Amino acid sequence: MDKVTFRKQQIDRLVKFSKDDQKSQEEAQLTKAFYQLENFQNAETIGLTISQDIEFNTAPLIKAVQNLGKKVYVPRTLSNYQMTFLPYPADVADLEKSSFGIYEPKLIASQRLDPPDLVVVPGIAFSKDGHYRIGFGAGYYDRYLNRYQPHTTAFVLSPMLYDEPQWPVSMLDVPVEDILTV
Ligand SMILES: Nc1nc2c(c(=O)[nH]1)N(C=O)[C@@H](CNc1ccc(C(=O)N[C@@H](CCC(=O)O)C(=O)O)cc1)CN2
Numbered sequence: 001m002d003k004v005t006f007r008k009q010q011i012d013r014l015v016k017f018s019k020d021d022q023k024s025q026e027e028a029q030l031t032k033a034f035y036q037l038e039n040f041q042n043a044e045t046i047g048l049t050i051s052q053d054i055e056f057n058t059a060p061l062i063k064a065v066q067n068l069g070k071k072v073y074v075p076r077t078l079s080n081y082q083m084t085f086l087p088y089p090a091d092v093a094d095l096e097k098s099s100f101g102i103y104e105p106k107l108i109a110s111q112r113l114d115p116p117d118l119v120v121v122p123g124i125a126f127s128k129d130g131h132y133r134i135g136f137g138a139g140y141y142d143r144y145l146n147r148y149q150p151h152t153t154a155f156v157l158s159p160m161l162y163d164e165p166q167w168p169v170s171m172l173d174v175p176v177e178d179i180l181t182v
């Protein structure tokens with residue numbers, strides 16, 4: 001199946017799952033597994049996303065990771081499909097909504113950190129074989145991971161997991177180091 005068709009089908013699946021009680025159960029379970037990762041325990045700075053409804057809900061995790069004494073960084077998109085990480089602000093009023101509808105921190109050059117020690121990579125589907133991912137389709141993470149090569153992990157909810165990629169994989173796709181699955 002081509003990427004565009006697969007992406008549409010997968011987003012429909014995630015919209016349905018976002019209304020299922022099972023979603024928050026899976027999130028709690030994957031969060032526990034995340035804390036066990038060596039790459040998490042060794043990381044002082046962690047790159048997380050500010051999630052949308054159909055994604056793994058990162059809101060509780062952002063607070064929990066901060067309470068463990070680690071610094072949370074979130075992405076801000078730049079021109080030419082580039083991306084940078086900035087500290088998650090103390091006051092959510094300091095976040096701005098991007099044209100794609102995702103909240104982003106303000107760009108303060110002196111606060112950029114590329115890359116954080118561990119980057120949690122978002123996505124809408126992942127493969128068990130090869131740890132491939134497909135996202136919303138702009139290639140921000142593929143470009144970032146090719147350039148900076150941080151440790152990576154992903155929270156893979158049950159409707160996101162496939163044994164093998166059901167979409168075409170390209171040479172530019174960067175596999176995720178550890179995938180967390182239920
Ligand atoms: N919560 C969250 N934050 C994230 C991501 C994510 O997947 N989840 N990203 C993960 O990358 C980055 C933002 N991703 C984006 C992906 C697509 C488009 C976008 O404008 N898409 C166009 C078509 C793409 C194109 O221009 O070719 C569209 O859908 O109209 C914008 C941002 C950074 N922040």
Ligand SMILES: Nc1ncnc2c1ncn2[C@@H]1O[C@H](COP(=O)(O)OP(=O)(O)OP(=O)(O)O)[C@@H](O)[C@H]1O
Nearest residue numbers: 133134135136137138139140141142143146172173
């Ligand atoms: N490292 C790269 N350098 C240049 N172009 C790239 C790179 N990685 C991806 N691209 C291009 O970006 C576009 C979108 O990539 P892709 O379909 O892999 O996005 P995605 O992984 O689904 O989305 P995202 O990474 O934003 O979540 C493609 O045209 C792809 O060729």
